Amino acid sequence: MDFLHTDLPQDHPQRAHEILVDHPEVRGLFGRNPWTALIVLGLVAIQLTLAFALAGAGWLWVIVVAYVVGAFANHALAVCNHEAAHNLVFPRTWQNLALGIVGDIPIAFPSAVTFRRFHLVHHAHMGEYDLDGDIATRSEANVVGHSSWRKALWVAALGISQALRPLRCKGVPVRDRAWAVANFVVIFTIDIAIAVLVGPWALVYLVLSTVFALGLHPVGGRWIQEHFVTRPGQETYSYYGPLNPVALNVGYHNEHHDFSGIPWNRLPRLTALAPEKYDSLASYSSWTGILGRFIRDPSLSLSSRITRPERPIRSIDSAARATPRD
Numbered sequence: 415m416d417f418l419h420t421d422l423p424q425d426h427p428q429r430a431h432e433i434l435v436d437h438p439e440v441r442g443l444f445g446r447n448p449w450t451a452l453i454v455l456g457l458v459a460i461q462l463t464l465a466f467a468l469a470g471a472g473w474l475w476v477i478v479v480a481y482v483v484g485a486f487a488n489h490a491l492a493v494c495n496h497e498a499a500h501n502l503v504f505p506r507t508w509q510n511l512a513l514g515i516v517g518d519i520p521i522a523f524p525s526a527v528t529f530r531r532f533h534l535v536h537h538a539h540m541g542e543y544d545l546d547g548d549i550a551t552r553s554e555a556n557v558v559g560h561s562s563w564r565k566a567l568w569v570a571a572l573g574i575s576q577a578l579r580p581l582r583c584k585g586v587p588v589r590d591r592a593w594a595v596a597n598f599v600v601i602f603t604i605d606i607a608i609a610v611l612v613g614p615w616a617l618v619y620l621v622l623s624t625v626f627a628l629g630l631h632p633v634g635g636r637w638i639q640e641h642f643v644t645r646p647g648q649e650t651y652s653y654y655g656p657l658n659p660v661a662l663n664v665g666y667h668n669e670h671h672d673f674s675g676i677p678w679n680r681l682p683r684l685t686a687l688a689p690e691k692y693d694s695l696a697s698y699s700s701w702t703g704i705l706g707r708f709i710r711d712p713s714l715s716l717s718s719r720i721t722r723p724e725r726p727i728r729s730i731d732s733a734a735r736a737t738p739r740d
Contacts (some may be wrong), residue, residue, distance in 0.1 A: 417555075417641055417721040418492040418542070422539050422720075425649065430672040433688045440673065444650045444686055447677035453662070454494045454517045457487050461520030465620050469613035476619045479598060481631065482622025484520075486660055491517045493662045499530035502677040511593050516598055522620040523577070524601040527594045532580045535727070537674055540641075541649065542724040547580040548641065554579075555716035565650045565709045566630065568716070572637060573628040585727050589706065635701025638708045640667045649720045652685075652697045653704075668695060706709040 415541035419558050433440055461484065467671030496516045498510040499504055513680045514526025531555060532547040539545040550558075560566045568575070580586070609617040627633055664670075669692065675686055685692050696706050708714050 416552075417549070417717045417719050419470050420541075420720055422722070424671075426668075426671040429691055433672065433691055435685050440684060442686055443680045443687075444673070444675045445677065445680075446502050446505065447497070447679055448503060449679075450494055450497050450662075450677070454491065454513060457491050457494070458516060458519055461487050461491075461620060461623065465520070465608065465616040466612055468619045469616040471615065473615070473618075476615050477622060480619050480622035481626050484619060485626035485631045485633060488521050488620075488697075489627035489636075490660060490662055492627065493664045495526045495529060496533065496664070497662070497678055498526065500674050502675070507517055508593075509669040511590065515593075515597050518597065518601050519604055520620050521624050522601065522605055522617065523573075523624060524594075524597040525577070527590055527597040528580065532583060532586060534629060535583065535586050536669065539725065540671070541720050541722045541725065543721050544724050545583055545585055545727060547583050547586075549579075549719050549721065550575065550716040551579060551582060558716050560712045560715050562709050563713075565715070569634060569637075569705065569709065570625075570629045572634070573625055576628065591611055630705075632657060632702045632705075635698075635703070635705035636661070636664060638697050639665070639701060639704050641720075642714065643720060644704075644707075644714070644718075648696055652692070652695070653699070653701060654697055655664050655699045655701060657701060665698075665701075668692060668697075722736065 423453060464479060464483065467481060479656070494503075495514045498514045498517070501510050503513055504510050511527060514530065515524075518524055518526045536546050536548045542551070543549060554568070558568045607618055608620070628637070636653065638650055641650055643649065644651070650668050650671050652668045655665065658665045662678040663681045664678065666678075666685065668675070669681045669684045673684060
């Protein structure tokens, strides 16, 4: 099994340039949304309150609430961490890093700091196998193959593969090391404190909320929607379905890759300003639908991703800027 190879560059920079030429008013959408920090604090409070409330409940209640409520909350927190990774919340990098660590508390895994580094590389080097940690490894693709049950199992355990996959990205520069250590220390300390002082079921609730948010759940379809190829030649796909409001518009993925300096609340305005650029692209209206299609369709697999030749790694901090650039 192999990926879908191309020698062409990703189309996002060219489309962004054309939109800026035709619609210079798009520049007014760039900036930050500090109100995202209040969403983070609110979701952290909700998740910790539910974790405490479920500490004495049975395992069935923990699973049900984690699937019905917790997965949506932790998925939204992951989206907020994504906003912080692009410095779309506060003006200073350290402020966004700190917010990401706070957002990691209900997620129960120290992911915000390392996610920032590898996600910015994903933007700058999308499709370059040895640098883009968003692409499954060849060993993953070979093991999963086209089997429906193996694809379902892979989706269910997606959090594990996402955590391990960046280990193969040897060329990514290691930065923010002190912040990464702080991320690990803070989150694991809080995890232990919750398990000891509140009860193990409270921690299980938080962990399951994250597992469901990354796996076999309606919001789990997002991970298939973004870059798995279902129209020949198209690399990125948007989702315009009903879950965008509770997922902070993360479905607007073509728009985000075109202009990573536009915060989540303004992405629909970008689509409305340049409909001639987005209406012609394949998109989805159901995360559950694309997730089910990926699992059932034998023509889709982990290798249904576009890859391109690797280039020398360039500065990727520009992907975290919240100002427009030609």
